[in-house]
Amino acid sequence: xxxxxxxxxxxxxxxxxxxxxxxxxxxxxxxxxxxxxxxxxxxxxxxxxxxxxxxxxxxxxxxxxxxxxxxxxxxxxxxxxxxxxxxxxxxxxxxxxxxxxxxxxxxxxxxxxxxxxxxxxxxxxxxxxxxxxxxxxxxxxxxxxx
Amino acid sequence: xxxxxxxxxxxxxxxxxxxxxxxxxxxxxxxxxxxxxxxxxxxxxxxxxxxxxxxxxxxxxxxxxxxxxxxxxxxxxxxxxxxxxxxxxxxxxxxxxxxxxxxxxxxxxxxxxxxxxxxxxxxxxxxxxxxxxxxxxxxxxxxxxxxxxxxxxxxxxxxxxxxxxxxxxxxxxxxxxxxxxxxxxxxxxxxxxxxxxxxxxxxxxxxxxxxxxxxxxxxxxxxxxxxxxxxxxxxxxxxxxxxxxxxxxxxxxxxxxxxxxxxxxxxxxxxxxxxxxxxxxxxxxxxxxxxxxxxxxxxxxxxxxxxxxxxxxxxxxxxxxxxxxxxxxxxxxxxxxxxxxxxxxxxxxxxxxxxxxxxxxxxxxxxxxxxxxxxxxxxxxxxxxxxxxxxxxxxxxxxxxxxxxxxxxxxxxxxxxxxxxxxxxxxxxxxxxxxxxxxxxxxxxxxxxxxxxxx
Numbered sequence: 180x181x182x183x184x185x186x187x188x189x190x191x192x193x194x195x196x197x198x199x200x201x202x203x204x205x206x207x208x209x210x211x212x213x214x215x216x217x218x219x220x221x222x223x224x225x226x227x228x229x230x231x232x233x234x235x236x237x238x239x240x241x242x243x244x245x246x247x248x249x250x251x252x253x254x255x256x257x258x259x260x261x262x263x264x265x266x267x268x269x270x271x272x273x274x275x276x277x278x279x280x281x282x283x284x285x286x287x288x289x290x291x292x293x294x295x296x297x298x299x300x301x302x303x304x305x306x307x308x309x310x311x312x313x314x315x316x317x318x319x320x321x322x323x324x325x
Numbered sequence: 326x327x328x329x330x331x332x333x334x335x336x337x338x339x340x341x342x343x344x345x346x347x348x349x350x351x352x353x354x355x356x357x358x359x360x361x362x363x364x365x366x367x368x369x370x371x372x373x374x375x376x377x378x379x380x381x382x383x384x385x386x387x388x389x390x391x392x393x394x395x396x397x398x399x400x401x402x403x404x405x406x407x408x409x410x411x412x413x414x415x416x417x418x419x420x421x422x423x424x425x426x427x428x429x430x431x432x433x434x435x436x437x438x439x440x441x442x443x444x445x446x447x448x449x450x451x452x453x454x455x456x457x458x459x460x461x462x463x464x465x466x467x468x469x470x471x472x473x474x475x476x477x478x479x480x481x482x483x484x485x486x487x488x489x490x491x492x493x494x495x496x497x498x499x500x501x502x503x504x505x506x507x508x509x510x511x512x513x514x515x516x517x518x519x520x521x522x523x524x525x526x527x528x529x530x531x532x533x534x535x536x537x538x539x540x541x542x543x544x545x546x547x548x549x550x551x552x553x554x555x556x557x558x559x560x561x562x563x564x565x566x567x568x569x570x571x572x573x574x575x576x577x578x579x580x581x582x583x584x585x586x587x588x589x590x591x592x593x594x595x596x597x598x599x600x601x602x603x604x605x606x607x608x609x610x611x612x613x614x615x616x617x618x619x620x621x622x623x624x625x626x627x628x629x630x631x632x633x634x635x636x637x638x639x640x641x642x643x644x645x646x647x648x649x650x651x652x653x654x655x656x657x658x659x660x661x662x663x664x665x666x667x668x669x670x671x672x673x674x675x676x677x678x679x680x681x682x683x684x685x686x687x688x689x690x691x692x693x694x695x696x697x698x699x700x701x702x703x704x705x706x707x708x709x710x711x712x713x714x715x716x717x718x719x720x721x722x723x724x725x726x727x728x729x730x731x732x733x734x735x736x737x738x739x740x741x742x743x744x745x746x747x748x749x750x751x752x753x754x755x756x757x758x759x760x761x762x763x764x765x766x767x768x769x770x771x772x773x774x775x776x777x778x779x780x
Contacts, residue, residue, distance in 0.1 A: 185459070187514075193691030195602070213458075215514045220602050220691075220698065228407045228606060229514045233459035244692035 184314055185235040187226055189217030192250035196243035199272055199299075203239060206303050223254055230263045236314055237267035243299070245276035248287060255292020267313055271297035271306070327351065327379060328764075330757035331368065331391035331547065332554050333358055333540055335398070336584055338367040341757040342375050348771050350752050352378040360395045364540050372546075389547035390760040394554040396538035398425040399530055402447040402479070405431055406454035406463045409606050411485060414511040415453040417607070418484065418519040420614045422526040423553030424449070425586075433466045443476040448534045449526060450479045455486030457512045468493040472500035480529050484510045484522045505529065517608055527552065555614065557759030558713070559590050563612055564762050565711075565773045566592035573770075577709035578682075578742060579755065580675050580730060582716045584623035587674040589682040590614050595702030601686065602698050609702040615682045622670040622716045626651055633673040644669070657719075664721050671716040676729035679704075684740040699740070705732060707742040711777060713750035723749045724780040752776045 188204045190196055197219050204216045215229055226238050238258075242250070247270060258264055270293050274284050285296040294313060297306055326346060332339045335358065342352040354374035359367035375381055401424035405412030412431040419426060427445050430438055442450065450471060454464035464485040471481055481504045483493055490506055497504040507525045512518055535541040535550045543550060552560075558581060567573045576593035595609040603609075619628050626648055633639030647666040658664040684701025710730045717723050727747040732739070754776050762769035 183458075193689050193696060195691065195693065195696065217514070220604065220696075222604070225606055228410055231407050231460060232410045232454075232511070233456045233514055234461075235459075246692060 183211065183213045184237070184310070185213045185215065185233055186310075187215045187217060187229050187233070187235045187238045188241065189221035189226060190219045190241045190243070191221055191223055191226070192242065192244070192246060193220055194242060194244040194246070195219050196241070196272075199243055200241040203241065203271075203303065207307065210307055223250055224257070227257055227261050227263060230258075230266050231261055235263075235266055236317075237269060237310060239269040239271070242270065242272040242274060245273055247272070247274050248291070251288075251291055258292070265317065267295075267310070267317070268293045269295045269297070269306070269310070271299070271301055273299050327381065327384065327388065328761065329372070329375065329381065329384065329389040329547075330754075330760045331371075331389060331543075332557070332756045333360070333364060333368070333391060333393035333395045333543070333550070334554065335395055338364075338371050339753070340368075340371040340375055341752070341754055342379050342381070343757065343761065343772060345765070345768055348768060348775060350754065350776065353752065358395055360539055364395070364542050365546060368543060368546060386544075386546055387548050390763065391543055391547045391550050392552050392554045392557040392756055392760055393535065393540050393550050395540055398555075399423055399449070399526075399534065399553045400425050400427045400445075400447040401449045401451055401526075402426075402428040402430070402442055402445060403451045404429070404434065404453065404467055405485070406460060407431065410514070411453040411455065411511050413607055414517055414519075415451045415484065417517070417610060417613075418510045418522045419449075419451050419526065420616060421519060421559070421610065421612060422523040423555035423559070424526065425616065425618075433463055434470045439470050439474060442471075442479075443474055446476055447479050448537075449529060450481045451522070451526070452481060452483045453485040453510055455489065455509075456514060457487045457509050459486055461486050461489040461492070464489045465492055465496070468504075469496055472497050472502050477502060480505065480533060482507060482522070482525055482529065484508070511607075515606065515608060517610060519610070527556070551760060551763055554756055555588060557756040558588075559612065559614055559759070560762055561755045561759035561769070561773065562590045562711075563592050564758070564766060564770055565777065569766060569770055574709045576707045577711060578679065578704060578707055578730065578745075579711045579713060580679060580717070580727075581755075582671045582674050582678075582712070582714040583621055584716075585618075585621040587617045587620040587622075587678040587714075588614060589617075589678050591682060591702060591704060591707070593702065593704060593707050595684065595704065597699040597703055598705070600697065602696070604698050605700050609684075613682070613702060615678070617674070617678045617681060620674040620678055622667065622674055623651060626670065629670050629673045632677055633669060636673065636676065638673050638676065639669055667716060668720045668722065668726060671720060672726045672729050675712070675717070675726055679730045679741055680736075680739050686738045686740055701740070703740045705740050705743045708745050709748060710742055710745045711748040711750060711755075713753065713755050715753070718749060718751055718753050723751070727780065747780050748777050749780045750777050
């Protein structure tokens with residue numbers, strides 16, 4: 180089947196919302212993933228440092244206070260500079276303030292370099308299935324390169 | 326029965342004679358250390374002084390317990406991956422083992438950095454990096470560099486990603502170099518596991534390093550060097566804090582002001598107050614040691630004077646003559662002005678060292694308004710501050726120096742102890758209790774309770 184997939188979770192920035200990231204982390208563990216749970220109020224750079232040391236496959240960022248775009252400007256570039264340009268970036272939650280069209284928000288974060296973007300109401304089993312697919316695809320690409 | 330408790334320091338060799346039956350300090354002596362020529366010379370001199378007050382003619386080598394920080398102390402270079410993670414973890418592990426960190430490196434070593442390490446020629450290189458099952462690239466790169474190094478003197482201890490162990494074993498074997506392995510000091514993000522690493526460092530120190538430094542010679546006159554001196558002080562602090570049957574002092578801080586460095590040891594959980602989040606990627610160690618290599622009251626007089634002026638502890642341009650005189654090691658104050666100067670230096674050193682050791686509280690503004698976050702270790706609930714080290718113990722007003730350890734409303738975000746009790750290791754016996762604890766913890770605790778006096 181392959182080695183255990185390592186996931187970094189946490190709520191980014193000065194955001195104290197804990198439930199989303201806790202439910203995500205719990206579900207991932209139940210599904211057999213190795214989860215490094217950074218918790219709430221995680222500075223963007225801490226996601227990167229944790230991913231470097233643990234050689235994580237994916238960083239799954241939660242944000243519920245609507246300021247994620249501000250927190251994560253330049254995040255993908257930092258990942259590339261830090262040698263983790265290959266690490267998958269997922270983000271989910273309440274990603275903008277006030278009423279907004281999710282499709283526009285999704286595009287905004289994909290432009291920032293995120294691989295997948297999810298709204299608050301996401302069905303985690305769908306997200307996890309997409310995660311497995313993405314990781315398999317990445318491993319296949321890496322195998323092809325050799 | 327009498328036991329002699331010895332500290333072979335970088336400047337002085339100190340001996341404390343304790344009567345174990347009455348738990349009394351019956352004599353104390355010191356002589357300049359003589360490590361370069363023959364360490365036993367200075368030790369014998371100190372013994373002779375003791376012998377004038379107490380009959381030690383029938384003492385056996387087994388009645389003499391010794392520790393040492395001589396010949397530069399236990400010199401360690403720590404190497405890791407990310408500075409705030411495995412690199413910091415390695416530094417903290419080594420400090421808790423009584424080491425003097427002479428260099429720390431992160432990410433992949435360059436040739437230039439390898440040359441620096443060869444130049445530094447530490448006693449031990451502590452090599453960390455990667456969580457277990459995490460990154461192995463960096464630690465394997467660094468291990469390969471070290472294996473190829475022209476300087477084979479340092480002992481190499483690998484304490485990183487266990488997945489890299491087998492490869493590193495092969496690499497070092499092929500280079501004909503020795504390497505020791507211990508568990509990953511940072512097995513996962515947010516986890517520190519330093520005990521076994523520290524025990525391994527102690528083993529390397531005892532089996533090899535003291536011999537190489539020429540201090541093992543005391544074996545003929547003692548039960549050998551048992552540990553680096555900082556470990557003796559750390560062990561004493563922990564014993565005094567925890568007691569044996571919950572009869573300790575509780576959470577405490579020991580500040581050791583010295584000629585070359587000022588060390589702080591805290592035995593405390595350091596967790597944030599309710600409602601405050603702890604930031605920072607490594608947990609705070611319950612037993613934490615920091616060493617300020619720029620706050621020694623003999624080696625760093627210029628720095629301390631500058632800091633003193635910056636902090637308003639010292640008037641500009643005061644003590645000019647005293648500054649010149651005290652720049653040489655082994656100098657003791659001979660008059661009142663010199664005593665004041667010495668006390669000022671100790672005050673600045675202590676104030677700065679505790680500030681750096683303690684954590685900081687910051688206000689941040691999130692979407693929900695103002696929030697408090699903590700970096701480092703919260704010492705505000707620590708009710709016991711103990712001063713040790715000649716510069717505090719022998720000064721005219723130790724309490725005034727120790728008060729610098731308190732929380733201050735002028736710098737409210739420095740998490741220093743709030744209204745603690747102040748204690749003085751006035752017979753300078755913390756290291757001695759740490760040594761004695763190796764053979765009798767109960768008596769060691771009793772000795773400290775008797776002689777570590779509230780001021």
